[in-house]
Amino acid sequence: MLLRPLTFHSPRTTIEAAKLQATLGEARILAGGTFLLNSLKLMKRKGSKTPSHVISLRKIEELKGVAIKEDKLIIRAMTIINDLFDSPLLKDNTAILRTVCKNISTNPIRNMATVGGNLTCRYTWTEMGCVMVALEANMHFIDQDGKEEIVQAEDFFKNAAKSDKILSHVSIPIDKSxxxxxxxxxxxxxxxxxxxxxxxxxxxxxxxxxxxxxxxxxxxxxxxxxxxxxxxxxxxxxxxxxxxxxxxxxxxxxxxxxxxxxxxxxxxxxxxxxxxxxxxxxx
Ligand SMILES: Cc1cc2nc3c(=O)[nH]c(=O)nc-3n(C[C@H](O)[C@H](O)[C@H](O)COP(=O)(O)OP(=O)(O)OC[C@H]3O[C@@H](n4cnc5c(N)ncnc54)[C@H](O)[C@@H]3O)c2cc1C
CATH class of the missing domain: 3.30.390.50 (CO dehydrogenase flavoprotein, C-terminal domain)
Structure with a gap:
């Protein structure tokens, strides 16, 4: 099923994406697309109004990849589930993420879906949230002025996973004990x-x-x-x-x-x- 006509935005930086989100009003964020594209088609089938703007994060290189900074594992929002699975940086307590990734759905979904999308798409059943809370992760959001807001994963889910900002990454304390x-x-x-x-x-x-x-x-x-x-x-x-x-x-x-x-x-x-x-x- 084709989507209704919409304007596709493809910013190159996180701040640019946050600005578009703040100014366009009825816009949706596109990460891997496994949730959003289904939901846009479903809305069309039901005859509901669909958003007229989509902001893709796919060309924002700073939102991709896994790194270690000081004593924390950094997973950037646009990291694909299968890429996280392959990361050699998953060690100690964060090695559990390999088990989580390999159990998510099927390989085609794991090749498209992102960690950020899994955490923020507001399906109650997606799995990363549960693990991030256990691992004492923080979630880092960026607003249109480039200001960072850090929210504990536990608080984010207590607040029903709501945010109007761009998730840039999660940081997880590496815990050898x-x-x-x-x-x-x-x-x-x-x-x-x-x-x-x-x-x-x-x-x-x-x-x-x-x-x-x-x-x-x-x-x-x-x-x-x-x-x-x-x-x-x-x-x-x-x-x-x-x-x-x-x-x-x-x-x-x-x-x-x-x-x-x-x-x-x-x-x-x-x-x-x-x-x-x-x-x-x-x-
Ligand atoms: C058939 C099927 C089976 C699935 N099985 C599982 C499973 O077994 N386990 C599981 O955990 N999940 C499962 N999922 C869910 C899947 O993991 C999610 O669809 C996926 O994680 C969403 O990620 P995405 O990158 O595709 O997000 P998208 O569909 O691109 O985006 C969805 C929404 O997330 C928000 N968003 C995404 N990225 C950001 C960001 N950086 N900042 C702010 N907001 C953002 C936006 O609101 C966006 O509209 C399944 C999905 C499908 C379709």
């Missing part, structure tokens, strides 16, 4: 989108869990932390039954609200197995 695990369950065999995702990052001190973050994507709300489970785990030492015992300490509001029995069950299996993986690592 962290243990990080990830579980996700796919929704259907055909179109692979996640039913749920769980990411746990902890710091084991003499087998004791400390500074634990449990982040959950239940696919119906944006990524959030299970602080009740975190508090419980932070009183515990690693032991064989910990995965099972932890299930009595879930904030059930997160897992059970709007979940059917299968999803509730899969949450418990995923959390139990994620904790068991950490326990195994302490042996």
């Amino acid at each position: 962290a243990t990080t695990v990830y579980r996700r369950v796919k929704k259907s065999a055909n179109v692979d989108i996640p039913l749920l995702a769980v990411c746990i990052q902890t710091h084991l001190q003499n087998k004791k869990f400390t500074r634990t973050r449990v982040t959950v994507n239940n696919a119906t709300a944006f990524a959030q932390r299970d602080r009740k489970l975190e508090d419980y785990l932070n009183t515990q030492s690693s032991h064989v039954k910990l995965g099972t015992d932890a299930l009595d300490h879930l904030d059930t509001e997160i897992y059970d609200k709007r979940s059917d029995d299968y999803k509730k069950h899969m949450f418990r299996i995923s959390i139990k197995n994620a904790i068991q993986e950490i326990v195994e690592k302490t042996k």
